[in-house]
Amino acid sequence: MKILLTGANGLLGSAIRTVSLNRGHTCVPLNRDKYDWKKSYVDSVTHNDADVLIHAAADTDVERCEIHPEICYRDNYLLSQHAAMLAASTNKKFVFISSTGVYGCEKSTPYAEYDSVNPTTQHHKSKVLAEHSIQRILPRSLIIRAGWLFGVGENGAKNFIANRIAEAKNSSSGIISANKDQFGNPSYNLDIAERIIELMELDFFGVFNCTNAGAASRFEYVREIVALAKIPVSVVESSSQSFNRIAQVSNNESATDWRSRAMGLASLPDWRHSLERHILSLSAST
Numbered sequence: 001m002k003i004l005l006t007g008a009n010g011l012l013g014s015a016i017r018t019v020s021l022n023r024g025h026t027c028v029p030l031n032r033d034k035y036d037w038k039k040s041y042v043d044s045v046t047h048n049d050a051d052v053l054i055h056a057a058a059d060t061d062v063e064r065c066e067i068h069p070e071i072c073y074r075d076n077y078l079l080s081q082h083a084a085m086l087a088a089s090t091n092k093k094f095v096f097i098s099s100t101g102v103y104g105c106e107k108s109t110p111y112a113e114y115d116s117v118n119p120t121t122q123h124h125k126s127k128v129l130a131e132h133s134i135q136r137i138l139p140r141s142l143i144i145r146a147g148w149l150f151g152v153g154e155n156g157a158k159n160f161i162a163n164r165i166a167e168a169k170n171s172s173s174g175i176i177s178a179n180k181d182q183f184g185n186p187s188y189n190l191d192i193a194e195r196i197i198e199l200m201e202l203d204f205f206g207v208f209n210c211t212n213a214g215a216a217s218r219f220e221y222v223r224e225i226v227a228l229a230k231i232p233v234s235v236v237e238s239s240s241q242s243f244n245r246i247a248q249v250s251n252n253e254s255a256t257d258w259r260s261r262a263m264g265l266a267s268l269p270d271w272r273h274s275l276e277r278h279i280l281s282l283s284a285s286t
Ligand SMILES: NC(=O)c1ccc[n+]([C@@H]2O[C@H](COP(=O)([O-])OP(=O)(O)OC[C@H]3O[C@@H](n4cnc5c(N)ncnc54)[C@H](OP(=O)(O)O)[C@@H]3O)[C@@H](O)[C@H]2O)c1
Pocket: 006, 007, 008, 009, 010, 011, 012, 013, 031, 032, 035, 055, 056, 057, 058, 059, 060, 075, 079, 097, 098, 099, 100, 145, 146, 147, 148, 149, 150, 153, 155, 157, 158
């Protein structure tokens, strides 16, 4: 298949490029320079014989979205709606990347796709607006709710693991802290990309949670990162209150892959397994 991809240099977009090429597809990146949605972006989508448009571009800075909601809704809602309309008018399948953070704080156990959404931040509200709009425009679109992503992206920006490793290495006290209250699914960008392309190939549509198996608190996640990187520091528990965040992110962003399993697919590997794979690949490349 020929795939057009927005956000192609981001953490997930980079992995989608790698995986789609490995699986024999052609992937055409639509980066920011081709993404003027009033001009060239329109041209590059409509004047292209691609089969699928995967929309992975988003404003992913949850704190900034809270401070500048007008930019957040423009980039996460209007731009996504616009991309879906273009896909519809050019007969392309559409894949949208959302987040398991949309479920909010109604439960303390992992969410399934049949749970209702109650977003608590501007970022996650903008994702829900986009999801609903896209489903109205293209009822057969594929909506991926991704978990906490890790891996390497082309743009090298936000990188939770590299930041924690640097923090641990630079700790003069030999102690670092991590949130014991917030839960999610650490998820390898390459595993998530593999599942997205698989769902696309199968022509599945609708909402799919997409995470590595198993939930963890930030504390458990950071403890595992430090152990796998073999850094001799202690990780101690802190609470959500000590982080002083502007965005009221839910303490439970964890989810299960109920729908994928119900439709006959195997779960993705346990997050610890994929984290180990990733950290080994980092050590091999240094
Ligand atoms: N990272 C996570 O933990 C996580 C969790 C759940 C869901 N998701 C979702 O997964 C998707 C991919 O996230 P990611 O982690 O790969 O994000 P990322 O690394 O921040 O990359 C986002 C990409 O979107 C592009 N972009 C942002 N605003 C744009 C705009 N107005 N016009 C054109 N391009 C724009 C960026 O371009 P530049 O490179 O030019 O800035 C970048 O390539 C997003 O929908 C995100 O909400 C991510």
